[in-house]
Amino acid sequence: MTAPTIAGVESRWEAEGRRIAEEFDGVTSAVVVSADPTAAAQVALGIARVQARRRRVAIADMVGELAPLQTLLPRDAAHGIVDSFVYGVSLSKIAYPIDPAQNLYIMPSGPGPLDHAALLPSERWAKLASGFKEVDALLMVIAPIDAAGLDDLVAVTDGVVTVGDRTLGAPAPVLADVQLVGEPEAARTSAPRIAASSGGSRSPVATLETRAFDDELRRRTLMFVAGVGTLVLVGAIAYWVSNRQAKPVVSPRMTPAVTPVGAAAASRGTLAVRVENPGDSARAAAYSVDLVQLQAYNSALVQLEQLDAPQTPVPATTISPIQVNNSAPFHVIAGAFINRASADSLLSHMRDDHQITPATGRVVRAPFALLIESKVARANAAALVSGYRREGLPVYALLQDEGAANLYAGAFETPAQAATLLETFNTSGKNPTIVYRTGRIF
Numbered sequence: 001m002t003a004p005t006i007a008g009v010e011s012r013w014e015a016e017g018r019r020i021a022e023e024f025d026g027v028t029s030a031v032v033v034s035a036d037p038t039a040a041a042q043v044a045l046g047i048a049r050v051q052a053r054r055r056r057v058a059i060a061d062m063v064g065e066l067a068p069l070q071t072l073l074p075r076d077a078a079h080g081i082v083d084s085f086v087y088g089v090s091l092s093k094i095a096y097p098i099d100p101a102q103n104l105y106i107m108p109s110g111p112g113p114l115d116h117a118a119l120l121p122s123e124r125w126a127k128l129a130s131g132f133k134e135v136d137a138l139l140m141v142i143a144p145i146d147a148a149g150l151d152d153l154v155a156v157t158d159g160v161v162t163v164g165d166r167t168l169g170a171p172a173p174v175l176a177d178v179q180l181v182g183e184p185e186a187a188r189t190s191a192p193r194i195a196a197s198s199g200g201s202r203s204p205v206a207t208l209e210t211r212a213f214d215d216e217l218r219r220r221t222l223m224f225v226a227g228v229g230t231l232v233l234v235g236a237i238a239y240w241v242s243n244r245q246a247k248p249v250v251s252p253r254m255t256p257a258v259t260p261v262g263a264a265a266a267s268r269g270t271l272a273v274r275v276e277n278p279g280d281s282a283r284a285a286a287y288s289v290d291l292v293q294l295q296a297y298n299s300a301l302v303q304l305e306q307l308d309a310p311q312t313p314v315p316a317t318t319i320s321p322i323q324v325n326n327s328a329p330f331h332v333i334a335g336a337f338i339n340r341a342s343a344d345s346l347l348s349h350m351r352d353d354h355q356i357t358p359a360t361g362r363v364v365r366a367p368f369a370l371l372i373e374s375k376v377a378r379a380n381a382a383a384l385v386s387g388y389r390r391e392g393l394p395v396y397a398l399l400q401d402e403g404a405a406n407l408y409a410g411a412f413e414t415p416a417q418a419a420t421l422l423e424t425f426n427t428s429g430k431n432p433t434i435v436y437r438t439g440r441i442f
Helices: 009-024 037-051 081-087 124-132 150-155 265-270 277-284 297-307 340-352 376-391 414-426
Strands: 029-034 056-060 104-105 139-144 160-163 174-180 192-195 223-226 230-234 288-293 320-321 330-337 362-365 368-376 395-397 405-412 435-436
Touching: 009 037, 009 174, 029 037, 029 124, 029 150, 037 056, 037 139, 037 160, 124 139, 223 405, 277 435, 288 297, 288 340, 297 320, 297 330, 320 405, 320 414, 330 340, 330 405, 368 376, 368 414, 376 395, 376 405, 405 414, 414 435
Parallel strands: 029 139, 029 160, 056 104, 056 139, 160 174
Antiparallel strands: 174 192, 223 230, 288 330, 288 362, 320 330, 368 405, 368 435, 395 405
């Protein structure tokens, strides 16, 4: 979903939220406060829209009917946080999805005035924050800066995000101090920036520039445990596509230091094609997006480099050498999802963000891949993938249920299609196996 264009400061607040969003990868709960609650809502939305591309995010309105959130809710959104905390309405009834992948949810305030002194110190926030932490989801609560009980709420979350006025005096730990600078205080309109702050009596978690997030293993589940019920956010595996306005410039890429894919294809008929884990077929991450087919392997590597750029990251990109009739043999593939709807969402968003043309790309069912390494520590996966990519090998990582990662290459509709890439890895000294790929993007 592309963010709505809103004139004035609000649009810049949301843009700033988007810009700093990746700095919240290790945060699972935060309180957003400001003297201008509308600005706080815009920053929260900016952060949430980007984070929802890879995990589930919920924004809770504890200010009361904030316009940037209210305009996104369905007309029949009758219940809110008050109904849940005071009257026992299930949390699953007050969380409204607002994005196609159903990863981004809004929990409105609900009817009537908010009794902050009673609601903010509620033990239910601690249980809800704990549930989000357990599944590596993100809860963002927008609250008034001067509300009674704010300290109690912040104490059970990772910290607070302050928006606008540096003199707010928000409780610690301060995760971020978001400012629009360059104009007088009353009429700031220039480009935004973020400045880390650590006010308050407790030590800050860390500045956003230097935060070292704990990368403990977390089990995969769809349930967020709460005190009055279970919030089940049912939807697609998160897509991970950053917004951009133009396609990146193609940069030169060195020739891979391994035997090019297909160079020894003449002998692949003698290669044993066997699936090592047939029992995992039912839980395979079977759906991907076939983005483009190219004649040269080096051209496909350049495409991977573009897709992996920090400003335009796309999940689980790889190359599948598949010769079908007279088509180009090197398929650039993205995504790894258990259900087709998630792959459809990735394809749609890549088209909307102009990363591919409206006529480009198609969803494919490709459950097979090469297993390169298994049970890799999550913290080490990115570095290992980068190492393989430098060798010209199209490796990507998927997080497994137990918290470790598996490294895969390619995505294929049949085991036989994997034979060419398998031979390439064998030639380069690696010994992968053909498997049903499992896990999720992260």
